[in-house]
Amino acid sequence: GLGQGARAAEGGDALEPNSWDEITSYNNYYEFGTGKEDPKRNADQLTIEPWSVKIDGLVDRPGDYAFDEILSNMTLEERIYRFRCVEAWSMVVPWTGFELADLLELAGVQSSAKYVAFETVLRPDEMPGTRYNVLDWPYVEGLRLDEAMHPLTIMATGIYDRDIPKQNGAPLRLVVPWKYGFKSIKSIVRISLTDSEPPTAWNKANPREYGFYSNVNPEVDHPRWSQATEREIGGGLFSKRKPTLMFNGYGEEVASLYAGMDLQKNF
Amino acid sequence: MLAKRINGALRHVPAWPLYIVAVVPPVWLLWQGLTGGLGVEPIKALEHELGELALQLLIAGLCITPLRRFAGVNLLRYRRAVGLIAFFYVVLHLLVWLVLDVQILSQIWADIIKRPYITVGMAAFVLLIPLAATSNNASIRKLGGKRWRQLHKLVYAAALLGGVHFLMLVKGFQIEPLIYLAIIVGLLALRLPLATGARQRA
DSSP states (O other), rough: OOOOHHHHHHTTTTTOOHHHHHHHHOOOGGGOSSSHHHHHHHHOOOOOOSSSSEESSBBOOOOOEHHHHHHHSOEEEEEEEEETTSSSSSEEEHHHHEEEEHHHHHOOTTTTOEEEEEEEEOOTTTOOOGGGGSSOOOEEEEEEHHHSTTTTTTEEEETEEOOOOGGGTTOOOOOOOTBGGSSSSOOOEEEESSSSSSOOHHHHHOOTTTTTOOOOTTTTOOOOOOOEEEEEEOOOTOEEEEEGGGGGGGGHHHGGTTOOOOOTOOO | OHHHHHHHHHHHSSSSHHHHHHHHHHHHHHHHHTTTTSSHHHHHHHHHHHHHHHHHHHHHHHHHHHIIIOOOOOOGHHHHHHHHHHHHHHHHHIIOOEEEOOOOHHHHHHHHHOHHHHHHHHHHHHHHHHHTTTHHHHHHHHHHHHHHHHHHHHHHHHHHHHHHHHHSSSSSHHHHHHHHHHHHHHHHHHHSSSHHOOOGGG
């Protein structure tokens, strides 16, 4: 059933998920404000029905894929993943979703494709944070094709078996558990297969601080803070920091993707 | 005139109650942090709230001279309390960072040296130490009014560094720290000879 993939993905050690309240009230979704509680306060303005995802670029079957059409073609399963923010805090989230690889296969990836570009919905009327140029809107992200096709990479549509809340990226978002949270782009409206590395929102804003890869790496500090440790959300005022794991603990599954690469340079 | 009425109303209001009132926000924030009122990650929230309060009080302190000079409102009597309370909040902000946030002693020193925004914040704190230490009548007598006033101009640099510290720690292009910095720069500009006119009044 649903638990199977989750347990395989955890690599054995049992993860205790954060509470629904913790997961849905402490969010970075700057389109709804830069405060951690702004997304929960403001995201209800977002219209998510109807929703479709444009899949284009180097694919055999480009087009607008209705959300329901996507869901009817996918097998949903639960994945309990560690979630490590670049700001050095972390959570454990019981996502519901499907593998991105399955969606890409639905569209038919052409052999010339090397990267996948993603784009978040941009509706200034419904997203008060986009009235300020905190970032160059719309939010965009990207993965190398092998990262996108990796079985750990999912598109999440739910948390705790409920529809994913708007502040967490409804109706569907990317989840790449071995990368910093900002790579896991929310409320996706477009997926493009490309042959060159796509621009990414935080890299455009500050290339010195945010690289294209942004793999969780305790040995490569953010210029403004250490990435060696993290604080788990929910521990209260006297919560102890814990060591950050290489690739957020998913090294066994993903380290081979980066064999031979200098991770200090390709941060 | 409004300024006269304010001055008259405040004539018999002493500064000491400010010190008592000042205890309330940190105690309230700590209570909120312990009981969930600061959200699911109370450490950063407490740290930020205290830092922002300290910056607001530094700004309030910088307002006192221009208020007297340009509006005739005399709040000079409260300036020492405002400054000392600002310092008190800076110390609490620093303690939360040291004890609750970073926790690891070796990393604290590395952060101070390696991370410019922390270096800048630390510099602001260090500049405030002699000011807090000499915010008493005995020090004014000992230093003499002129030297004491010279020394306390360090608050200009401290406030500026505090504003820069805030600007440097946010992610992306955010408005709030820019507003703080603009206010601080504006208040310092009011002290330039060009703005004050007659030099002998300084």
